[in-house]
Every structure is written in C-alpha cells, then in structure tokens.
Amino acid sequence: MAKIITKWEDLKPSKNNFNFTFDVLDRVWNDLLKEPFSTKSLFHAMSGAKGFGKTFLICLLALFLVCNFEDYNAQLAKYTYASAKESYFKTMKKVMNFLHENYGVTVIEQIGQNKNALIKEFNSESKCGWVFENGREINVIGFDNTSKWEGVPAAIGEIGMFAIDEVIPLGEEIIDEAEYVYKLVNLMTQVVRGKNLTTCFEPLPQLKGIIPLPFNENETWQMYKKHYIIFGFNNHDTNHPIYQMFMDEIAPLTDEVKEELDLNAVSYREDPTFLNMGATVIRGTTAINKDNLNPKVMELAKGIKQRWPETYNTLFKGDENQMQIDKYAYRKDLLENAQFFSKDDFYYDETKRWWFDQIRIGSDYADGGDSGDDAVTILMGFELDAISGIVKGVYILDELSISTKKFKNMEDKVSCIANFINDKAVNYEFGTGRGKFEEHIRFKIGADSRTVKDFLIGILERKYDHKRETLEKNFTCFVSTGSKGWKIESRHYMWKRLLNEKKLFFANELKVTKEIQGVEVVIKKHGYLYDELHNCKLHPKKDIRDETPKKNKLDAINAAEHALSYFRYNLFE
Known part of the structure; x- marks a missing residue:
C-alpha cells in the first residue's frame, strides 16, 4: 500500500526553488482561477x-x-x-x-x-x-x-x-x-x-x-x-x-x-x-x-x-x-432543455417493476458492411395526460446498440435483439391495470426489416414462450413515406418541440462505458440516442437534419422515432 503523505518534507521539496515560492505564485496567478485550481481533480x-x-x-x-x-x-x-x-x-x-x-x-x-x-x-x-x-x-x-x-x-x-x-x-x-x-x-x-x-x-x-x-x-x-x-x-x-x-x-x-x-x-x-x-x-x-x-x-x-x-x-x-x-440540428435545444431522471423514481417494491402509463420499443436494424450503421433498439416509457391522452413526458429507459462492424452474423444480431426485448420487458408494467409488459409487448421496426421482425417473433416464441398470436398482432413496421407515412420534416421538428417543451427525459442509467487498459471509461454519458441527437448535423441546403448517407449517424434516432410513432398524433396539444 502506498504511503499517505501528510507532511511537506515528505513531498521532496527542492533545496533551491530559484525564489519561485508559493507566495510568488499566489500573487501572479489569476485570482479568478484560484478557486477552480483549488480542487483535487486530476483533469482541468x-x-x-x-x-x-x-x-x-x-x-x-x-x-x-x-x-x-x-x-x-x-x-x-x-x-x-x-x-x-x-x-x-x-x-x-x-x-x-x-x-x-x-x-x-x-x-x-x-x-x-x-x-x-x-x-x-x-x-x-x-x-x-x-x-x-x-x-x-x-x-x-x-x-x-x-x-x-x-x-x-x-x-x-x-x-x-x-x-x-x-x-x-x-x-x-x-x-x-x-x-x-x-x-x-x-x-x-x-x-x-x-x-x-x-x-x-x-x-x-x-x-x-x-x-x-x-x-x-x-x-x-x-x-x-x-x-x-x-x-x-x-x-x-x-x-x-x-x-x-x-x-x-x-x-x-x-x-x-x-x-x-x-x-x-x-x-x-x-x-x-x-x-x-x-x-x-x-x-x-x-x-x-x-x-x-x-x-x-x-x-x-x-x-x-x-x-x-x-x-x-x-x-x-x-x-x-x-x-x-x-451546423447541428438539435445540439442547442438538447443542451438547454434535455431532462434527466433516475429509473428508481418509477420503481415499485411490491411488484419489483418499473411502471409507466405506456411503454413501447422501437428498433432500427442494419446489416452493416461499409456503411458502419449499427442495429439499435430502444425501450421508451410515456407519461400521458389522464384526460386528453396527450403525451406529457417521453422517457428513454433502455438501449441496445449492436456494432455491425464487429457483429456481422445476422442470426447472432437478431438473437441479441430478441434477448434484449425479453430481458427488459419482464422488468416493466404499464397502465392503470398494471399490465405486465412482456404479455403486451408493442414493438415497431423499419419497413425494410420485415424479415427481421418475423425472425424476432419466432425466437421469442420458441425460446421464451411468448404467444405468437400476440406478437404478430403487436409487432409492426414503421412507414415513413406515402399518405400514411411520417415524413422526415415532421419528425425533425418533433424532436425540437419535444426538447423545447422539456418533454424528453434520459435515464441516468443509460451511461455507456468501455474498459480501456483496466480503466472504466464513460464514452457516452447519456447514452446512444442523446449522443446522436447531439452530433446530428443539418442539411447544408435544407432546414432539417441531413439524411444523406454517411453524413449523420441516425440509427438510435430512427429507432426512437419508430417507438414515438405510436403516439404521433398525441405528442402535442
């Protein structure tokens, strides 16, 4: 065990400091910066x-x-x-x-x-x-x-x-x-x-x-x-x-x-x-x-x-x-208006579950390759007005991001998503009747990933005994185009309005860490969705986010929008 030093003479003070005493430093150092440099932090x-x-x-x-x-x-x-x-x-x-x-x-x-x-x-x-x-x-x-x-x-x-x-x-x-x-x-x-x-x-x-x-x-x-x-x-x-x-x-x-x-x-x-x-x-x-x-x-x-x-x-x-x-689509709104919470605030000891008015899961699947896109799945809770049904709060609860550069096997990726859905669902309940979420999972994925949706249903049925009939009814696809599609312009301003009305909440537990040389390092303090919203750039010629391939990382944003689309017409008054 290292010796804890409490005496000046044990700090190896130099015999000749060239008259550069601390009294001199105290007089020269900017007074406004003395308090910040009085901390014990390693990093400044x-x-x-x-x-x-x-x-x-x-x-x-x-x-x-x-x-x-x-x-x-x-x-x-x-x-x-x-x-x-x-x-x-x-x-x-x-x-x-x-x-x-x-x-x-x-x-x-x-x-x-x-x-x-x-x-x-x-x-x-x-x-x-x-x-x-x-x-x-x-x-x-x-x-x-x-x-x-x-x-x-x-x-x-x-x-x-x-x-x-x-x-x-x-x-x-x-x-x-x-x-x-x-x-x-x-x-x-x-x-x-x-x-x-x-x-x-x-x-x-x-x-x-x-x-x-x-x-x-x-x-x-x-x-x-x-x-x-x-x-x-x-x-x-x-x-x-x-x-x-x-x-x-x-x-x-x-x-x-x-x-x-x-x-x-x-x-x-x-x-x-x-x-x-x-x-x-x-x-x-x-x-x-x-x-x-x-x-x-x-x-x-x-x-x-x-x-x-x-x-x-x-x-x-x-x-x-x-x-x-x-240059950024949401950064200013995010820094000024994003809200944060602890999931423990919604935990009920009697049922050992977290409770929300409604719960949804959105997923954006990617095959990877040179694009570098990730497969992201997000579980979200919703607080609703008891009378109007208008969304009062959107809570980002759990995230799964699968790097398709390092995790290329489709069966493994789909199984990982299915495991995430099952493992998280059993921890939640919703509504006045406190329904168990695993019995009523509502899940939405991109329209170009219908096959993945079917594979997920099969895995959840075989491996976890979920009812196929319920899954086929509740697992749907997100539509972004056509008369029933949720267009990019509307989705772009939806994020800005959610933030400006202080309706978007990020769980403290979303923190993403990575062990580097034995040190646990936080690489995304508020999770994947927050990170993508923070770094999302505007289109140079349009007043909306840039959807040009490789210009923005949008996997988590897309997954979240798939979940939000359930309440597309009830997000705002």
Missing part, C-alpha cells in the same frame, strides 16, 4: 475567449511545480512539435523574464550549457525543454513525434503534469470515436502510472495562499501537489470528442453559465467522480485576463459588440462559435 479543462491566457498559465504552473519538487516533471504538448516548440518556448521565456523582473525569481539566470549550469535549455528540431540539475525536466512535445516521448519514463521522479493547449485534431486515420478515446486514455494512463511521484491531498500551509478569493473573501487559494492533466480548448472545438467529454458533459454552455460569465468573467464546474479522478471544467471571457491586456483590446471589443454582436459573443465572451452550433 479550460475553454474561453481570446486573451484567456491559457498558455501562460500552463507554463507558469509547470515551472512552479518543477522548480519546487525534485521528483516532478512536466510535458507541454500541442498537436505538432513545430507549433509546440514555437508557442511554449516563447511563452515560457516570457514567464521566466516576467518572474525575474517583478519578483526576483532567478530561473532565467541559471540557464546555461556549461557543466555548472543548474538548468540546461534546449530549443532544436529534436528537443525543446529545460532540464534541471537533478535530471527533472519540462519537456515540450508534439503528437507528430510521439516516438521521442511516448512511453519514455522520466529520468528522475515521474511525469506529474501533462498539458495540451489546443486539443489534438482528429486525424484522418481515426474513424472511430471509441478508438480515439482509447488513444487518449492510453496517453493519460502513461502520465499517472508511475509510483515515484509523491503527492498529497492534505491542505498544507506551504501551499496555502494569503490573498482572499474574489467570490469568497474568507478563503484563500489552497493548492495540492498532485498530477495535472490539462486541456486548453478554443471555443471552435465544439465537435471534438475531448471537448464533448469535458465541456459539454460537465459544464455545457447553458443560459445559467452565460449569466455567470457575464457577471464574473469565469464559470466552472467540478465533477469529483469523473473517471474516479475528478475533473474541473472552466469557461472564461476575455475579461478574465483584462489586467494583463492592452486597454485597447477592450475598447476594440466594445466596437465589435456594436457592429457584430455574434462575433463579439464568440471572440470575447467565450460563446461556442455560433457558426459551429448552427
């Missing part, structure tokens, strides 16, 4: 407007930690080595000069190439960084030269901090989000896997500030010696999986967050349970760093606000790029 994600100063803060924190602890190393990354070298080297020199001129920090004086130099500096095509006298270092890296640093252990101690400013772009070779997340988690695991870094989550006086916090004058900054994984985002990175993992899931840009940004220039949310390590997500406006900016910048901002208010909101307030948001 920052997104904001122009002038936020993310790179400066990253360099400042890395330099403090490496100067003050003999077992601490930092990696500063961008997506290419050339851009990382250009940005971090110049910013770090700026930090060093600033600290020297204003606070007497002597780091800049100790840099040299002779054998007596306490810090050696490198800025070449093969290496960029600073190596301290005992071998600990700040290393500048890029994702195009991973062979030089990935998997390479620190010479002394461990890598304590990994920061990437401007997240890694999706490379052409990454066609699967799960694969991309795998690569990300593999990287994060490398950062925290070593045992040779001493850490402490006890509040130590040596890391306690004296300057009152802006929004809590009774408290000061409490820092911890810990691992840091820091992501810096631009607000046009909204379609990036890492952005969605942190910003959208933990601190979506809601009206409440916008109000906080208007009032305080900063807004943050902490999720201490994220990957069991905790994540703190920070949004900021240009005003967060106004004390360090030329006053003309803020004057320019006022002029831009008068002439181009949307551009002002994006550049100076940190709004997600509206041009980017407007």
Whole structure:
C-alpha cells in the first residue's frame, strides 16, 4: 500500500526553488482561477475567449511545480512539435523574464550549457525543454513525434503534469470515436502510472495562499501537489470528442453559465467522480485576463459588440462559435432543455417493476458492411395526460446498440435483439391495470426489416414462450413515406418541440462505458440516442437534419422515432 503523505518534507521539496515560492505564485496567478485550481481533480479543462491566457498559465504552473519538487516533471504538448516548440518556448521565456523582473525569481539566470549550469535549455528540431540539475525536466512535445516521448519514463521522479493547449485534431486515420478515446486514455494512463511521484491531498500551509478569493473573501487559494492533466480548448472545438467529454458533459454552455460569465468573467464546474479522478471544467471571457491586456483590446471589443454582436459573443465572451452550433440540428435545444431522471423514481417494491402509463420499443436494424450503421433498439416509457391522452413526458429507459462492424452474423444480431426485448420487458408494467409488459409487448421496426421482425417473433416464441398470436398482432413496421407515412420534416421538428417543451427525459442509467487498459471509461454519458441527437448535423441546403448517407449517424434516432410513432398524433396539444 502506498504511503499517505501528510507532511511537506515528505513531498521532496527542492533545496533551491530559484525564489519561485508559493507566495510568488499566489500573487501572479489569476485570482479568478484560484478557486477552480483549488480542487483535487486530476483533469482541468479550460475553454474561453481570446486573451484567456491559457498558455501562460500552463507554463507558469509547470515551472512552479518543477522548480519546487525534485521528483516532478512536466510535458507541454500541442498537436505538432513545430507549433509546440514555437508557442511554449516563447511563452515560457516570457514567464521566466516576467518572474525575474517583478519578483526576483532567478530561473532565467541559471540557464546555461556549461557543466555548472543548474538548468540546461534546449530549443532544436529534436528537443525543446529545460532540464534541471537533478535530471527533472519540462519537456515540450508534439503528437507528430510521439516516438521521442511516448512511453519514455522520466529520468528522475515521474511525469506529474501533462498539458495540451489546443486539443489534438482528429486525424484522418481515426474513424472511430471509441478508438480515439482509447488513444487518449492510453496517453493519460502513461502520465499517472508511475509510483515515484509523491503527492498529497492534505491542505498544507506551504501551499496555502494569503490573498482572499474574489467570490469568497474568507478563503484563500489552497493548492495540492498532485498530477495535472490539462486541456486548453478554443471555443471552435465544439465537435471534438475531448471537448464533448469535458465541456459539454460537465459544464455545457447553458443560459445559467452565460449569466455567470457575464457577471464574473469565469464559470466552472467540478465533477469529483469523473473517471474516479475528478475533473474541473472552466469557461472564461476575455475579461478574465483584462489586467494583463492592452486597454485597447477592450475598447476594440466594445466596437465589435456594436457592429457584430455574434462575433463579439464568440471572440470575447467565450460563446461556442455560433457558426459551429448552427451546423447541428438539435445540439442547442438538447443542451438547454434535455431532462434527466433516475429509473428508481418509477420503481415499485411490491411488484419489483418499473411502471409507466405506456411503454413501447422501437428498433432500427442494419446489416452493416461499409456503411458502419449499427442495429439499435430502444425501450421508451410515456407519461400521458389522464384526460386528453396527450403525451406529457417521453422517457428513454433502455438501449441496445449492436456494432455491425464487429457483429456481422445476422442470426447472432437478431438473437441479441430478441434477448434484449425479453430481458427488459419482464422488468416493466404499464397502465392503470398494471399490465405486465412482456404479455403486451408493442414493438415497431423499419419497413425494410420485415424479415427481421418475423425472425424476432419466432425466437421469442420458441425460446421464451411468448404467444405468437400476440406478437404478430403487436409487432409492426414503421412507414415513413406515402399518405400514411411520417415524413422526415415532421419528425425533425418533433424532436425540437419535444426538447423545447422539456418533454424528453434520459435515464441516468443509460451511461455507456468501455474498459480501456483496466480503466472504466464513460464514452457516452447519456447514452446512444442523446449522443446522436447531439452530433446530428443539418442539411447544408435544407432546414432539417441531413439524411444523406454517411453524413449523420441516425440509427438510435430512427429507432426512437419508430417507438414515438405510436403516439404521433398525441405528442402535442
């Protein structure tokens, strides 16, 4: 069992910190960001407007930690080595000069190439960084030269901090989000896997500030010696999986967050349970760093606000790029109006079942192949007005998504769907008479999957003793065209109205996880349907979602629409 450290002297403090004390950091660090950086989270994600100063803060924190602890190393990354070298080297020199001129920090004086130099500096095509006298270092890296640093252990101690400013772009070779997340988690695991870094989550006086916090004058900054994984985002990175993992899931840009940004220039949310390590997500406006900016910048901002208010909101307030948001069919509605619930709220102990007014199952079957479509089945509950029968709430309860790239045998896929239907149905009851759902299953699948419907009926009859007569009556096909079809235009606006009327509820239990290198990683926090609605793009020439093949992933959306079609004429007043 690892030793729990509670004393400063056990944290391997350096004998020479070049006068870069915590008192100096407390005076230099942006006051508005002290509270977010007082958390014990492993992950810190920052997104904001122009002038936020993310790179400066990253360099400042890395330099403090490496100067003050003999077992601490930092990696500063961008997506290419050339851009990382250009940005971090110049910013770090700026930090060093600033600290020297204003606070007497002597780091800049100790840099040299002779054998007596306490810090050696490198800025070449093969290496960029600073190596301290005992071998600990700040290393500048890029994702195009991973062979030089990935998997390479620190010479002394461990890598304590990994920061990437401007997240890694999706490379052409990454066609699967799960694969991309795998690569990300593999990287994060490398950062925290070593045992040779001493850490402490006890509040130590040596890391306690004296300057009152802006929004809590009774408290000061409490820092911890810990691992840091820091992501810096631009607000046009909204379609990036890492952005969605942190910003959208933990601190979506809601009206409440916008109000906080208007009032305080900063807004943050902490999720201490994220990957069991905790994540703190920070949004900021240009005003967060106004004390360090030329006053003309803020004057320019006022002029831009008068002439181009949307551009002002994006550049100076940190709004997600509206041009980017407007590419998505449902994202804004989803982030602002999606509702969430626990299935336990609908559980009855006497029957050991979940109860809803009505329950339906929708399925969208795919053969797979090169299309990459998945076979998705969704079970939904409905809350109805007792008098009018109008739907008051749509509850997404259970989902099954079968990857047709990895699960190509039709018999296996159909059997899997049948098992899902049976296993879930026995857990539900519905209506005033509390009918057992497995005795009255209502199921709908796409019209081009009639054969699959027949196979499902056969499996449910043979394997689970369901009554064929009932199944044949209640298992039907969805029609999207013709006089009786539910056309795409109507279905598109149905989703927007459900969301705007706050009628769409997602179960907390829909969370999708995947084990990657022994770590349970959440890859879809609110399930498959939410994920598809979030990422669904508009048609470039029509004001509805794009149904062009391979433009959108629509398997879960289609499955949900098949279930919703039962109440097509009763969804709204």
